Amino acid sequence: MKQLRPNDMMLQVSMRLITLIIFAFSFYLFLAGHNNPGGGFIGGLMTASAILVLYLAFDMKTITKAIPFNFTTMIGVGLLFAVFTGIASMLYGFPFLTQFFDYFQFPVFGEVELTTALPFDLGVYLVVVGAALTIILAIAEDDK
Template identity: 60%
Template sequence: MKNNVSLHTMTRIAVFIILSFAIYLLLAGHNNPGGGFIGALMTASAVVLLYISFDLKTIKNVLEFYFPYFIGTGLIIAIGTGISSMIFGYPFLTQFFTHAHLPILGDVELTTALVFDIGVYIVVVGVTLLIITTIAEDDV
């Protein structure tokens, strides 16, 4: 593929915007529409855009991630959230929340649903990118 500076520049800008919105969806998901699943799909779409604009090998050299580890880590976080409520005698996946006052952010609500969403986010990013890169690397 030819070196297309304008395509690469626009891709970098678009990826920044997509990733920013994906983080917003992840953080707002336990109170508003969004969450770990849709935020992860947005993140995967940003990485796929990088794969399309640049080259699969180039991006794999820059982002040296082994996606099955993502899947395992996300599952441990998500299941750990559910099991942690059982340790305290509550049903599986019972949500707990509290408010904290942070110096810069002010009053912030902390929930276990956000931790679960982060686990789902990591799993979905791992699965989606593993499937896409496996298909893209197929030389048939």
């Protein structure tokens, strides 16, 4: 039986906008981490929810074409990011996971704090996005 497809013009148009806002906010949360509320985990979950909203508004095929990442691989890459941040400090003779930070002047942004916790958080971010979407898509694909 052919599935009836409702006209979801409104949803698709508004979601394009909303997704952009969620993406921006999740990126802000990701960068705000380790000093303020936020970080890789929350940022990652929010990014995953933004992508999920797209999956809801459009169909699976369209989005899979638009975001051609393999989310399972993303988990592996994220884990490696996190662990190599820890190992980097070992190479300089410090204990595993020692973190460093300093303040730098940048032309547009002014004074910015750069920390080695950021690549670690990026790892967490990738793992969370990858894991959340792998789980949700695995359940969604059960329909077929």
